[in-house]
Amino acid sequence: METILQINNLTKKFGNLTAVNDLSFTIKKGNVYGILGPNGSGKSTTLGITLNVVNKTSGDFKWFDGSVSTHEALKKVGAIIERPNFYPYMSAYKNLKLVCKIKGIDYSKIDEKLEVVGLLERKHSKFKTYSLGMKQRLAIASALLNDPEILILDEPTNGLDPQGIHQIRAIIRHIASQGTTILLASHLLDEVEKVCSHVVVLRKGEKLYSGRVDEMISSNGFFELKCDDEEKLLQYLEQHTSIEKTIKKEGLITAFLNAPLSASAFNKELVEKGIYISHLVMRKESLEEQFLQLTDNK
Template structure:
C-alpha cells in the first residue's frame, strides 16, 4: 500500500458563526497527483492553509509527512503556492529565489534550476514587478520547488497561464509525481484535473462530499445507439444489458449504461435481429459533468440538513 503523505480527521475551521471547513477527512498518498475540487468559497484554500500550518483548525486533526502542520520537519519537506505568490517587487525573479535559497541553506544554483523547470530562465533577470500574472504564477511554483520537496501544495497553479503554459505545467506536475513526489492541488479547471490527477476530493459548503479516483468518480461509460425498428433495438438491448441499464431517449435513440467492451456484441445482436443500425458510439461522463451533479446534490443535502436543524431549534 502507498505511504500516506497527508491525512485529516474531522478537520474543522469556524470563524464565529460561519463554518468554513466542516469535519473534512481526506487522505493523500505518496506519488499521486491529488485534485482538491470545489466551488468558490467551498473551503479549499482554508483547508490547504490548515495543512501548511498557516492557520489553526478549530477542531479535528491533520498530519503532513507524519508531522503536525507547521512543524519545522514538515516545512522542510513541503513546498507550497497558496493564493497570490508574494515576492519583493524590486528584485528580479532570480534574486527573489536566491533570497529563499539562502533561507533554506541551498546554493544559488538551486534558484537557476527552479527557474529552468518553469521556463522562466530567459526572464529571470527582470524585476518581479514587470512580470505578467502567468509569470508570477510560474515563479511561485518555482519557489515551491526549491529543495526538491516531498510534497507540493498548489492552489490554482495554472492561474494566469496561457494554453501552452498550462500544458507545460501539467507535464511538470505529472513528471514530479512520476519521480515519487506528491502533488496536492486545487483547481477550477476540471478538464485539467481529469487529465493529470490520480484521485480527487470534492468539497462543497465546507464538507467533503466524495473522495475517489478520477475513473471511479466519472463512472461507467454509456453506449448510444440509433437503430430501427426501435422496438426491435429496445428488445435486443434489454435482453443483453438488462432492463435497468437501457434508457429510451427522444426520437429513436437508446442509451445503455454498459462499458465500451459491450459494443461489438450488441451491434452483432442488433444486425442478427434484423435491425438497421444507424449509429453506435460510446460516451463517458466528463469530470465536469459529475462535479456539477454531485456539488448540486451536496448543496441540496446541506440545505435540507440546515433547514431540519433550524426546525429542531
C-alpha cells in the first residue's frame, strides 16, 4: 500500500516545553487516521509541521515516499487547520471561485465539491448567513477543490451542535469512501471510534499507541462481577489462566480476560467451585476504556 506521509522521530520544542517528542508514524493510502489526544498533546503542532507552517526542532517527515519536495507535495494535500476564513459579504460560490483563481483550479470543480458537502442549493447565499456547521462544510469543499490525495482536518467538529457534528462525520465517511486518505486530529474518542480506521494516541507530545482502531478495541473483554464471598472469588480469579488482572471498586469486581471465555462457561466454572455470583455481565472494552488505560499508565 502506497505511503502518503511518513513521520520519523519528530520533535518540536517551544523553549522549555516539548510539544512533540520523538514522534514516528506512517499514513498509508486509503485509510482514515485519527490523531487522538487531549488539548496540549501535540496534535495541531504535528499537523502544522507536516504542512510547513511550524518549524520542526529535529526529526523529519516525507510526503509520498519522499519522491517530491514538500512544496510540490502540498499541492496534493487539502487542509483545514484553522477556523474557516472567507469573505462574509461574498457568496459561497464567489468565495470558492477566488480560491480556484489563487490555486489555478478550474471553476467547474466548485459545484461538484459544494454537492459533496450538501451546500449546492445555498451556493449563492452570502457566507455571513451560514451557520457554523455550514461554514465548516464550505471549508471542506474549499480544501477538496484540488482533488487532494489526502485531506487534513484539525478538530473538524469543534463547537458544532449535534446535527452539525453528524453532518461533518457523514461527509468525512463519504469522502473516504471515494478513496481519499484522511488525517484528522481530535480530542473526541467518540469521533475517532465512529470515523477512523486507524488511530495515533498522543499524550504530552508522546505516542502511546499507533494502529488500527478495531485492533485497539479487540480485546477479549471483561467480566463485571458481584459476589457475597468476595475473598473466595478474588482468590479464584487470581489463579485463573484466562484472567489477566482484576480490579475491585465500590463493590464491583472487574476481571479482564487475556483469552476467550464465554459468560455461561465461566459461570458454570464458578458454581463448580462453590462460588455463587449475584451479578455477572460480560463487556467489551470501548475505545474510551482503552484510552484511559493507556493514559493512566503514563
